[in-house]
Amino acid sequence: MPATRPSSxxxxxxxxxxxCEIKLKAIREVKNQIIGNRTKKLSYIxxxxxxxxxxxxxxxxxxxxxxxxxxxxxxAALGSFACGVDAGVRAVVDAGAFPHLIRLLSAADxxxxxxxxxxxxxxYQSKLAPxxxxxxxxxxxFLLSLLKSGNENLTGLGASIVIHSxxxxxxxNILCRAGALEKLISLLDGSLSQRDSSLESIAAILxxxxxxxxxxxxxxxxxxxxxxxxxxxxxxxxxxxxxxLCLICVKNSSSCYLQDTGIETxxxxxxxxxxxxxxxxxxxxxxxxxxxxxxxxxQKLAFEANAIDKFNSHLQNCALHxxxxxxxxxxxAALCSKFECCRSKFLSLQVLNILVDALSYDEANVRxxxxxxxxxxxxxxxxxxxxxxxxxxxxxxxxxxxxxxxTSVQVAALGAISNLVIDFTPQKSKFIECGGIKExxxxxxxxxxxxxxxxxWALRNMVFLADKMCKEKVFVELTVSSVASLICDPEPSVxxxxxxLVRNLVDGCIDCVEYAFAxxxxxxxxxxxxxxxxxxxxxxIQGMYLLSNIACGNESHKEAVMQLLFSKAExxxxxxxxxxxxxxxxxxxxxxxxxxxxxxxxSSPGAFDRIVKLRSVGIVSQIKKMVNDPCMDxxxxxxxxxxxxxxxxxx
Amino acid sequence: MPVxxxxxxxxxxxxxxxxxxxxxxxxxxxxxxxxxxxTQNVSSVQKDEAWxxxxxxxxxxxxxxxxxxxxEALNVPMADTPVVTFWEGExxxxxxxxxxxxxWEATPEDDIRHWSKFPSFxxxxxxxxxxxxxxxxxxxxxxxxxxxxxQYFVNVGTDCGLTIAGFYYICFSCSDGSISxxxxxxxxxxxxxxxxxxxxxxxxxxxxxxxxxx
Numbered sequence: 001m002p003a004t005r006p007s008s009x010x011x012x013x014x015x016x017x018x019x020c021e022i023k024l025k026a027i028r029e030v031k032n033q034i035i036g037n038r039t040k041k042l043s044y045i046x047x048x049x050x051x052x053x054x055x056x057x058x059x060x061x062x063x064x065x066x067x068x069x070x071x072x073x074x075x076a077a078l079g080s081f082a083c084g085v086d087a088g089v090r091a092v093v094d095a096g097a098f099p100h101l102i103r104l105l106s107a108a109d110x111x112x113x114x115x116x117x118x119x120x121x122x123x124y125q126s127k128l129a130p131x132x133x134x135x136x137x138x139x140x141x142f143l144l145s146l147l148k149s150g151n152e153n154l155t156g157l158g159a160s161i162v163i164h165s166x167x168x169x170x171x172x173n174i175l176c177r178a179g180a181l182e183k184l185i186s187l188l189d190g191s192l193s194q195r196d197s198s199l200e201s202i203a204a205i206l207x208x209x210x211x212x213x214x215x216x217x218x219x220x221x222x223x224x225x226x227x228x229x230x231x232x233x234x235x236x237x238x239x240x241x242x243x244x245l246c247l248i249c250v251k252n253s254s255s256c257y258l259q260d261t262g263i264e265t266x267x268x269x270x271x272x273x274x275x276x277x278x279x280x281x282x283x284x285x286x287x288x289x290x291x292x293x294x295x296x297x298x299q300k301l302a303f304e305a306n307a308i309d310k311f312n313s314h315l316q317n318c319a320l321h322x323x324x325x326x327x328x329x330x331x332x333a334a335l336c337s338k339f340e341c342c343r344s345k346f347l348s349l350q351v352l353n354i355l356v357d358a359l360s361y362d363e364a365n366v367r368x369x370x371x372x373x374x375x376x377x378x379x380x381x382x383x384x385x386x387x388x389x390x391x392x393x394x395x396x397x398x399x400x401x402x403x404x405x406x407t408s409v410q411v412a413a414l415g416a417i418s419n420l421v422i423d424f425t426p427q428k429s430k431f432i433e434c435g436g437i438k439e440x441x442x443x444x445x446x447x448x449x450x451x452x453x454x455x456x457w458a459l460r461n462m463v464f465l466a467d468k469m470c471k472e473k474v475f476v477e478l479t480v481s482s483v484a485s486l487i488c489d490p491e492p493s494v495x496x497x498x499x500x501l502v503r504n505l506v507d508g509c510i511d512c513v514e515y516a517f518a519x520x521x522x523x524x525x526x527x528x529x530x531x532x533x534x535x536x537x538x539x540x541i542q543g544m545y546l547l548s549n550i551a552c553g554n555e556s557h558k559e560a561v562m563q564l565l566f567s568k569a570e571x572x573x574x575x576x577x578x579x580x581x582x583x584x585x586x587x588x589x590x591x592x593x594x595x596x597x598x599x600x601x602x603s604s605p606g607a608f609d610r611i612v613k614l615r616s617v618g619i620v621s622q623i624k625k626m627v628n629d630p631c632m633d634x635x636x637x638x639x640x641x642x643x644x645x646x647x648x649x650x651x
Numbered sequence: 652m653p654v655x656x657x658x659x660x661x662x663x664x665x666x667x668x669x670x671x672x673x674x675x676x677x678x679x680x681x682x683x684x685x686x687x688x689x690t691q692n693v694s695s696v697q698k699d700e701a702w703x704x705x706x707x708x709x710x711x712x713x714x715x716x717x718x719x720x721x722x723e724a725l726n727v728p729m730a731d732t733p734v735v736t737f738w739e740g741e742x743x744x745x746x747x748x749x750x751x752x753x754x755w756e757a758t759p760e761d762d763i764r765h766w767s768k769f770p771s772f773x774x775x776x777x778x779x780x781x782x783x784x785x786x787x788x789x790x791x792x793x794x795x796x797x798x799x800x801x802q803y804f805v806n807v808g809t810d811c812g813l814t815i816a817g818f819y820y821i822c823f824s825c826s827d828g829s830i831s832x833x834x835x836x837x838x839x840x841x842x843x844x845x846x847x848x849x850x851x852x853x854x855x856x857x858x859x860x861x862x863x864x865x
Contacts (some may be wrong), residue, residue, distance in 0.1 A: 180778050380865045381710030383721050385737050386803065415865045422862045424709055424721070457865065464862040465684055465707075500861060507684070507860035508852060545859045552856025590679050598856030632791045635680050 008047055015052045020066045027053065031077040036548065041081055045091045053077050054095035062107040072115040076099060077118030082126060087124040098123070098130060105146075105154065117153035132165035134174045135341070147183035152194060155187055159197035163605075166204045169212075175205050176212045185224045192236060193618040199231065199242035206249035212254035225250065230272055230520060233303075237281045241288065244270050248292045255295075264298050268305050286311075286327025290334040301336055303342050307335060312349045320600045327356060329369035343380050347388060349392060352377075359397045364406035371412030378419040389420045394431045402439040407448055414443065414454035421462040428462055428470050441477045449491045456494055458485055460501035466628040471505055480519040487526040492536050499527065499542035506549045514555035516546075517560070528564045532576050537585045544580065544591035551598035555606050558599055563608055565595070566617050581622055586631040593637035596623065598601055600644040608648050620645055676713065676744060676795050680828035680849055683711050684860040687830055689847035691724070693840065702726055706847055709737075716747030718797060721805060729812045735805040736815055743796040749783040750775075752798060755818050756837050759783070760845070762820075765833050766796065768842070769822040797821040799832070814838075819845060 009034075014026035030049060034040045044050070056074040061067035081088035090597030092098070101123075106117035123129045133139050166175055175181070180201075187198035206213050217225055239609035244267050247593075250257050251264065258264075271292065274285035276323045311328050314320070320328075332351070336342045346352075355377075358370035378389050382642050398420070403414035417440070421431055431437070440462075443455035459478070463471050477485075486498035502523060505515045516524050531543040551561045565577045579593040596619065599610050614620050622644075626638035662818030690701040696847025703725035710719040710784045718740035725733045741748040750766055751759050763779065768771045771794040772779075778787050789796075801815035824830075833842050851857055 375865055381864075382737065382739065382802065385709060385719075385721065385805065418863075418865045422864070454865075457863070461862040464860050505860075506862045507858045510852075542861075545861070548856070549858045549860075552851065552854040552858050554855070558855075586677075594679065594857060594859070601856040604855050615733070622693055630677070630791075632793060632825060636793065637679070641827070 010515045027073040032079050041085050051095040052092040052095035057100045062112050068109045068112050071112050075115040075119040078124040082123040089128040110334040114153045117157045121157050121160045124164040132161045134171050140178050159201040162201035163204050169209050172205050172209045172212050203245040210253040213250050217257050237277050241281050252274045268302050272310050283323040290330040293334045296338050307347045312351050315354050322366050324366045326369040329373040333373040333376045343377050364409050367409045368412045375415040385424050390423050396434045399434050399436045411450050418458040418461050437477050453494050460497050463504040484522045484526040496538045503546040513557050540588050541591045548594040589634045590637050596641045609650050611645050676790050678825040686845035686850045688850045692844045694829045716744045718744040736801040738799045738801045740797045740799045745787050751783045765820040793825045795823040
């Protein structure tokens with residue numbers, strides 16, 4: 001007759017038994033019950049089994065036979081608790097098991113060492129595992145001893161530590177200097193598991209670090225690189241993927257290392273083929289692909305290799321894992337980031353409908369990736385002007401995402417909206433109808449600067465060539481004081497977008513200039529303050545075009561600009577405006593000259609008085625020096641301004 | 652009144668095949684949002700006719716010699732509403748594009764015949780005849796030469812009885828933002844002239860808006 005399983009409470013009681021046999025049996029029982037069973041793991045964690053196991057680990061004598069058995073079993077159980085369950089990792093770490101597991105790696109009994117190493121590897125799979133300190137000489141020495149050990153579990157643990165904890169370029173440099181790469185390369189000849197974990201560690205050390213990549217390429221007379229190129233043809237798909245990842249790190253660091261090998265096309269084909277793997281390898285191949293095609297030349301090759309068709313055919317499969325969906329949208333986003341031919345292909349395949357569905361997906365990462373993809377596909381004036389994206393479903397979904405609980409979704413949605421609102425229809429009606437302006441304005445008040453930046457950016461694009469009604473709605477919703485605060489935002493990038501927003505608001509019909517003068521001109525005051533204070537070129541450019549737009553209004557508008565620029569200047573050569581005219585930036589000088597062109601515009605009644613003032617503060621003589629400027633735009637604008645000034649007399 | 656600056660200096664030649672080209676021609680009057688209006692002469696032997704035309708620049712990427720925008724024809728006889736088309740432009744910067752079209756049924760002879768109708772092209776003619784103008788450095792030339800090709804109708808269907816099969820040879824004056832152009836379509840009346848001037852929405856000066864794609 002089959003025996004019934006003892007209850008969890010009973011087992012827990014036996015775990016605490018002073019009888020070694022009973023304790024060992026109970027640990028085994030727990031271990032067997034929790035393997036692959038998330039619910040059981042959570043239930044035992046709740047009952048407090050993990051601290052009990054950690055205590056066994058800490059108290060047992062590794063040199064005695066019963067003690068070693070207890071350690072082996074409890075280490076295995078603790079590792080199992082940590083495997084795939086965040087709460088388990090947390091419980092194991094909180095119970096203080098981690099230092100004991102590390103200590104046991106130096107035990108005399110091989111079984112104990114193996115059990116501790118396996119357990120630690122499982123813990124290091126989680127982001128919640130404690131970060132390894134590569135800066136401590138002793139710890140680095142210990143890591144290297146793991147990597148050069150003859151024990152596969154220990155080398156595997158060493159690799160897991162690198163994969164888990166090597167994040168910054170400083171850490172990569174330390175590992176490289178300490179000789180970790182050489183050790184890892186020597187493991188490439190080992191077992192399948194050693195090879196794969198070694199490849200993954202190498203990729204972690206090389207990622208985005210040109211200095212380390214250049215040292216890696218020179219290792220063993222490029223033999224290390226050749227071995228990895230060879231492994232891209234391995235019969236195991238995971239090995240092919242990981243070898244490709246290493247090569248992508250090398251290629252993205254500098255295209256010169258792999259110039260003669262035609263490696264880009266090979267990598268594209270390998271990764272596209274790996275998409276057919278329905279598991280993690282296929283999922284990760286999508287992410288590797290998006291990193292591979294970050295550059296233009298590779299995007300073209302990927303387009304020619306029909307990558308968009310291939311991703312599209314995978315998207316047609318309804319039962320995709322969220323990770324896969326995310327990866328595919330990021331890969332498509334990368335592919336569509338630069339070339340119009342890729343965007344056209346994307347649109348011709350009707351992928352847009354699937355993308356819009358993904359905007360409402362449960363997983364935040366999928367929503368983010370879909371927004372990024374939409375942003376890149378819509379980075380096309382031709383497609384925007386054709387109205388491909390002014391569809392109610394897209395707009396309403398995106399507006400809804402503006403109040404998403406994930407900030408990264410909100411930022412990505414703002415990116416897509418920033419492009420979509422440049423639809424070249426003056427009314428922007430669809431966006432207004434679904435409450436988009438209110439949501440955007442709300443986000444301009446966010447504490448998160450990336451949300452503020454992107455929200456102001458979207459509003460700036462929205463009022464580009466918009467009609468009076470749209471501008472009015474934006475302006476009223478934003479409020480005058482809020483516009484002024486955004487111009488003085490702590491973040492220079494927000495200031496720049498805010499100035500560009502006002503520049504667009506005061507463009508168009510002459511009534512629109514009045515926006516800058518609302519509530520005693522606090523917006524214009526803020527503009528003046530920011531222009532005097534900031535040394536950022538882009539802020540100067542936006543500010544000058546903003547003033548130039550005001551200066552092509554009526555007489556009082558022109559006078560206000562004069563007042564702002566020259567009231568405090570005792571000597572023109574010291575004024576900030578004079579400094580802008582002297583800028584080395586060939587975009588800034590014309591923007592400043594347009595202000596003068598508009599202030600001295602023929603037939604405006606006050607032009608003469610303004611010219612007198614401009615002469616007195618030295619601006620006219622400064623412009624005279626610009627008529628032979630090396631930049632043609634500057635030269636022509638200086639001549640245009642001077643031509644207007646001279647009609648009122650040359651002194 | 653704006654003073655027209657007379658340029659009598661011929662464009663310089665690029666000194667060597669590998670020498671770095673100076674930056675692209677840039678002119679703030681040819682930026683996004685800028686509007687132009689004027690006429691296109693569509694006269695034929697039967698009758699004199701001109702359509703009023705408005706143009707708006709929507710996109711500009713000087714690095715790649717790319718420009719795009721819309722063109723609105725106002726009193727087109729067979730259309731009830733103004734007809735708006737979207738066009739894409741190739742800027743002749745001798746880096747991305749040369750004076751030779753190489754497509755759209757335009758031979759080098761057609762090209763030279765049309766470009767030569769612009770007075771500002773005459774200092775360039777010799778070099779263009781020699782090598783298509785590849786060795787010219789136009790970055791400081793006060794005129795920008797372009798080809799504008801209409802890509803699709805924005806507000807009417809393709810069954811509107813109008814054709815956008817041809818393209819425009821365009822000459823833009825950086826001094827005052829005026830545009831001259833000739834429509835070329837082997838199947839339409841030859842040398843239909845486009846003449847546009849920069850417009851300013853009735854404001855006393857020049858206004859500039861901008862957007863930035865993400």
